[in-house]
Amino acid sequence: MKQSCEQTEEVVLASKQLTAMEEKVEAFKYSLLERIPQRHSLLCGRTCGLVWKLRSGKSIGRQDLVDNVKRIQMELGTLDYHTKELSENLTQLLCQFDTIESHGEEELKSKRKALVIDVQRLLNCADKWKQKNARLRKFGEALISQTQSVLVDPSKQEKKAYEYDTMEKPTCIDGNGLDTDSKLSQNLMQFSDFLHPKSERAQGESDLQTPLDELASYSTEHTTSNSDELASLPVWKPYYQIQQRDNGIVLKTSLRGVARKNVKVECFATGMVRISGFKLPNEKELALSNFCGAPTYGRFEIVEHFMSVCSQLSAWELRSNGTLDLYIPSSSAHPWTQNQYSPSSINIQCRV
Known part of the structure; x- marks a missing residue:
């Protein structure tokens, strides 16, 4: 027990x-x-x-x-x-x-x-x-x-950004042969003046007339220099999004700081849409790109393909805040496209 x-x-x-x-x-x-x-x-x-x-x-x-x-x-x-x-x-x-x-x-x-x-x-x-x-x-x-x-310390960061800007700024020479050190915008203007010299210079009371062949050669060199400058710009990938609507497609992209003349929108009959252009840098963009490690300016290109749309009837608008809106209507949104038919769709009765 x-x-x-x-x-x-x-x-x-x-x-x-x-x-x-x-x-x-x-x-x-x-x-x-x-x-x-x-x-x-x-x-x-x-x-x-x-x-x-x-x-x-x-x-x-x-x-x-x-x-x-x-x-x-x-x-x-x-x-x-x-x-x-x-x-x-x-x-x-x-x-x-x-x-x-x-x-x-x-x-x-x-x-x-x-x-x-x-x-x-x-x-x-x-x-x-x-x-x-x-x-x-x-x-x-x-x-x-x-x-x-x-x-890092903020003072060192500012000093580093200043040294980078000083190194990247173009050096322009004035009439006295001395280097000028001003803001980036002034340097760009002076650099543009340097690329586009005046064709007429006063020498006493007589003017030097430029021949037509020299003007033609200068125009060719000027076009080549501009293309070289654009090719030297980095590749920039702006943010964009595609919104599907009942009557079409809206493509929105952020192009803040891009001039309207530097934007090109192309719509093809195959449904391909291409938005290309370039954004020139300023002092803020250079400092921001150096800090982030990725370019915030340069050449950009957006290519998309859409089906069942009327690319020929597209319209775009560049707003004041830098947002580009591209509207592409769908084929079903237009009655004249609905009534169209292909000859192969006609049923013809054949008698033998």
Whole structure:
């Protein structure tokens, strides 16, 4: 009788231990299947968003920038450590099942076996997340280290931008033979005057008349120099989007700072649309391109193909804010295109 009572107490104790372990397994399962994937996705987005903000030059405070970088690095390390700790806890929990005996009870034996299988599956899942979070931490630290140049002192940044502008500005020579150093807009005007010299110069009371052949050769050289200048501009990719309407298609693109005369819109009967042109740089664009690492000016070209549209009836408008709207009506929007038919569609009855 005494032995049976002791065995009953051991069975009850083992059942309580298995119940406590089952609660731990459920907690680990919730962390591995819900919490860690959510934190992983969130940190991926925050890391890429911070790197995008650093590279795009968005206006945020220096102290806020430093705090954001430190916070992201700390959270990446915390997630990596938490996943490794969870894997170790699962290993310890798996070892604890060896200390629990079933005492001949089939219910305890089956329950312990099911929990062991669950823990082994969670261990495999934890190993996968441990590798993913380790790669995420390495990826985030590598990206952030590449953008550490943004965290320089503002005075050094301004000095660097000034040196870049000074190096990139064209040097113009005035009538006295001295180099002039003014704003970029004035330099561009002087450079344009240098490319377009006056054909008549006063020499005492007589004027020098330019022959027609010299004028023709100068015009050819001038056209060649302009084409060379445009070819030297970098390739710029402006943002654009396509909106589908009931009566056609609207293509919107941002061309802020581009003159209307420098934009060319071509629509072909095949449905191809091409928007090309160029944007000349200014002092702000040069500094911004140097800071971002990508050109914000230069030659651009947008090519799209549309089906079932009337390209010949398209219309475009360049607004004051720099937005270009190109409207291309669809074929079904015009009644004169609906009534057209091909001769092959006529059913002619033939008698033999």
